[in-house]
Amino acid sequence: MGKTNIGLLGSGFIANIHAESYSRFVPEARVAAVYGRDSAHVGAFAKSHGIPKAYGDIDALLAGEDIDIVDMCLPNYLHHGAVMKAIKAGKHVIIEKPLCLTLEEADEMIDAAKKAGVLLMYAEELCFAPKYERVRALVEAGAVGKVYQLKQSEKHNGPHSPWFYNKETSGGGVVMDMGCHALTWFDWMNKGAKPVSVYADMKTVMHGDITECDDSTLMIVEYDNGVTCLAEDSWAKHGGMDDRIEVYGTKGVTYADLFRGNSALTYSLDGYDYAMEKAGASQGWTFTVFEEAFNQGYPQELAHFVSCVREGKTPIVTAEDGRKTLAVIYGAYESVRTGAKVKLPFAAKVKYPLQIWKG
Numbered sequence: 380m381g382k383t384n385i386g387l388l389g390s391g392f393i394a395n396i397h398a399e400s401y402s403r404f405v406p407e408a409r410v411a412a413v414y415g416r417d418s419a420h421v422g423a424f425a426k427s428h429g430i431p432k433a434y435g436d437i438d439a440l441l442a443g444e445d446i447d448i449v450d451m452c453l454p455n456y457l458h459h460g461a462v463m464k465a466i467k468a469g470k471h472v473i474i475e476k477p478l479c480l481t482l483e484e485a486d487e488m489i490d491a492a493k494k495a496g497v498l499l500m501y502a503e504e505l506c507f508a509p510k511y512e513r514v515r516a517l518v519e520a521g522a523v524g525k526v527y528q529l530k531q532s533e534k535h536n537g538p539h540s541p542w543f544y545n546k547e548t549s550g551g552g553v554v555m556d557m558g559c560h561a562l563t564w565f566d567w568m569n570k571g572a573k574p575v576s577v578y579a580d581m582k583t584v585m586h587g588d589i590t591e592c593d594d595s596t597l598m599i600v601e602y603d604n605g606v607t608c609l610a611e612d613s614w615a616k617h618g619g620m621d622d623r624i625e626v627y628g629t630k631g632v633t634y635a636d637l638f639r640g641n642s643a644l645t646y647s648l649d650g651y652d653y654a655m656e657k658a659g660a661s662q663g664w665t666f667t668v669f670e671e672a673f674n675q676g677y678p679q680e681l682a683h684f685v686s687c688v689r690e691g692k693t694p695i696v697t698a699e700d701g702r703k704t705l706a707v708i709y710g711a712y713e714s715v716r717t718g719a720k721v722k723l724p725f726a727a728k729v730k731y732p733l734q735i736w737k738g
């Protein structure tokens with residue numbers, strides 16, 4: 380069997396991580412083409428990653444190459460439209476989080492993929508991060524007894540591109556951007572159990588001059604297996620990226636973090652090239668990450684989807700999982716609006732999730 384051809388949509392932050400991940404860690408695949416709206420930028424991106432074709436038009440990419448998989452790395456509000464095009468063109472699709480802006484868009488994508496007989500994978504890399512998977516395996520083996528509480532948190536001082544702060548292009552703030560990781564990971568750990576309620580507290584504490592979106596949030600999600608889950612997500616924390624989990628059981632506890640605990644501890648008078656995502660300055664004491672993409676699970680996630688396509692297997696994280704996460708986010712915004720715990724499932728007719736809270 381020849382290589383599986385990837386068509387990458389986007390040439391920004393996450394597209395860069397995906398391109399690096401394929402070329403270093405997924406030998407069965409090659410990125411055959413990339414789409415970007417800015418021809419100079421996408422041309423330079425293609426050159427730096429050795430990608431043979433760069434397009435300024437998604438239809439041309441879909442028509443012009445023998446693409447097997449479309450890898451969606453565009454801003455949230457473009458997910459649905461571009462994914463529908465890819466499905467219509469008969470391509471398998473892997474889609475970055477969050478799945479899309481609305482439950483209706485999610486249903487349409489899931490339905491179209493089923494009818495077209497193509498795979499639609501939700502790219503939640505935390506389900507592939509080696510350290511977190513080690514934790515899941517030891518918890519499943521009984522190391523901490525019966526689990527009664529989970530916590531996942533992801534925090535930095537705010538995203539790198541303006542579209543994240545615009546409710547119509549992002550759909551919402553840090554819960555859409557990073558809370559979605561926690562919610563899918565809770566599902567992953569609570570395999571088979573259902574979220575039954577959500578209570579949320581959200582504020583805009585640091586970026587209120589540029590956005591109405593939430594930038595500091597807590598969500599408490601109860602599952603029907605009795606496990607209570609706490610998601611802490613922030614765009615208002617200085618000092619670089621923080622991503623961690625805690626699992627509490629009747630016979631033990633386990634903590635893991637993807638950045639600090641995986642870093643060199645460095646002191647530098649003058650600073651250096653790069654410490655970690657959104658660290659800002661690198662003078663003084665810093666946490667210096669290594670193999671950032673690998674430790675977060677991106678290559679493993681992409682390799683998994685490539686193997687699903689090549690061997691006709693169902694992905695272990697699907698668009699249905701992404702939809703479930705989006706539905707809990709809807710409930711979380713309803714909880715902030717009402718100040719009450721919201722029973723799940725919760726649905727509303729909106730253009731984007733933040734509208735549930737802000738109108």
Ligand SMILES: NC(=O)c1ccc[n+]([C@@H]2O[C@H](COP(=O)([O-])OP(=O)(O)OC[C@H]3O[C@@H](n4cnc5c(N)ncnc54)[C@H](O)[C@@H]3O)[C@@H](O)[C@H]2O)c1
Pocket residue numbers: 389390391392393394415416417451452453454455457475476477502504539540542556
């Ligand atoms: N899994 C993760 O942890 C993770 C991390 C970062 C981003 N993401 C997700 O990946 C997606 C992209 O995020 P990013 O950080 O790469 O964003 P980015 O802003 O760095 O890059 C976005 C890309 O989309 C292009 N783009 C922007 N507006 C466009 C438009 N109107 N038409 C066509 N192209 C347009 C930009 O030119 C750029 O190539 C988002 O859905 C985001 O939530 C996931």
